Amino acid sequence: MELFGQPVSPGVVIGEVMRYIPFRPRLTEEPLSTADVPSALARYDQAKTKAREELDALENKMANDPEKAKIIAAHQDILQDPVMDEEIRSLISGQLVSPDAAIAQIYDTYAAVLRQSQNARMQERASDLQDVRLRLLRCLAGVPERNLSALPKPVIVVADDLYPSDTASLDRAHVLGIVTQVGGATSHTAIIARSYEIPAVLGVAGAMEHLSDGQTVILDAVEGKVLTEPSDEEIVAFRAKGEKVSAYLREDKAYLDAEPVTRDGVRMKVYLNIGAVNDAELAGAAHVDGCGLFRTEFLYLNSDHLPGEEEQYQAYRKVLQAFGSKPVTLRTMDVGGDKQLPGLELPEENNPFLGVRGLRLSLARMDLFRTQVRAALRASVHGNLKIMMPMVGALDDLLQAKAVIAEEGAALDRAGIPWNYDIQIGIMVEVPSIALIADMVVQEVDFISVGTNDLTQYLCAADRMNPAVRPYYQAYHPAVFRVLGNLARTFAAAGKPVSVCGELAGDPLAIPVLAGLGIHKLSMNLSSVAGAKRLIRRLNLVEAKALAQEVQNLKTAEEIKARLTAFAERTREGSSSIYV
């Protein structure tokens, strides 16, 4: 059997599955009787003591890892907080709330307070509160700590999702690979996996159901799949692939800060896709020419409330400052009916990817859009901001959005609030209807960025989340390259830039074609940057142009992939590639 997901940290490993099922509390709803109060308070005290002992033990273990030790110390502070302690006790003794429900209620209250803080660092502290809450509740339930800190043997960890508390103590020597059911390239798990260089495939639907403990699987975190019951031949083949990949990745690192100049002297631009806005992510700014895709959904999705103007402004300012004078392309809210937002009742849709999402939702909820635009315009004085709108299918939506931006700019002027008048406005090209009128679009925008993941799903009419139609979702479909070629020609004629910010932009097989089509701005995840630069430096644009012409006329995605693989082999001349 093969399971598919998103490869977020490259590598190929073979190993035994260990399903990780962390403690998830069930809260008592019934009140205590007065007679139970003393024993309830005693149980709470015992839980607190146990939690403190666990944290002490963790802190000792982390003595040589100051970053993690700091997190553990912060957890101790939270656990010992006198105000929360007093409030929990008074809920138990005064309101007869059972200890577990009391802990949950008080921790949730203060987590919400921190989340509403204007300070982004304080907002992050809310997740520390969640971690301590869980630890306390588990100690109260008398469940021993199940964690990934001391594994008896090397395993591939399979979980529904991993929390920061799960990964903070990760036994790096024994975690061969990570598979989770939820999460994507910008999730916490992805960032940790990349920083630890642990191969990881996330968003693998049904992983917990289909994989069992002790079963040997092949985890291919280059292609994004898990292979069960491998044959001896497959094990030999994938082991060899794994060694090649590791060797290649080791060599790649040297190129992280290299200039992405082709052999014939063209300086391409390599940008970063971001969407978590934490320190690890923003540190990537030093290695790239800017941020080509700043996803703003994290503001809405990791929160129990709709983010206000000030909260958004602070987040945007933080990103702009991290990138200094380098451009940052902010993408306005890209959510729809497949994701429920706290504080925003979205009707369920039968086809959410063909529904009210992206700019369509922004225009339907003008209050949200105007708030976001104001926050972005205000932040524009702190760096080099560009704004782009996702899911644009027709020019009238674009014109309406531009009008809103102009109105909000005028309102800021009236209020005497400064903003940068030179902000470039662009759109994501994902919807075929807008791609096909590129000649008209080019007159209305300063730039476009092609989201190849959605463009491919709409061109091929294949839901990229549905494993059943996976063979129909063809990243190398000739239509994708023809559309890209048309966009590149039209915009080049007008002297306006085209970039690609989908998966294709960081794909070593596709980069030569994009370069050959004249798309010299590529935006990708940090993990792809070094490899992409290395590849660009071996590229000859004359050859890449010929390749781009050729693949637009090959008949199938399979043929194109074979051609691209052959080209990649020739380009690297003897050095290995992770894709071969």
Add this chain to the structure above:
Amino acid sequence: MYSREITIVNESGLHARPASDFVKLAGTFQSRIELKRLGEEKTYNAKSIIMLMSLGLAQGEKAILSAEGEDEKEAVDALAELVANLEG
């Protein structure tokens, strides 16, 4: 009761690490210790990391630090000195 006005001098303000050091020191005194932002009414328990983070004092802000109890003066003076010497 004994009070002093303090000013936050360090760049990251009174949260995260500085706040942790602050509550640890505050916890060593018997007195009730409170903080409030200058010009505001609401007081915050200065022995609580959660309260300090909720208060969220930033660089340049002024606050009133007060204590009530046997060691009130020592408490306020020691904490005021800690705040004055915060770095980072």
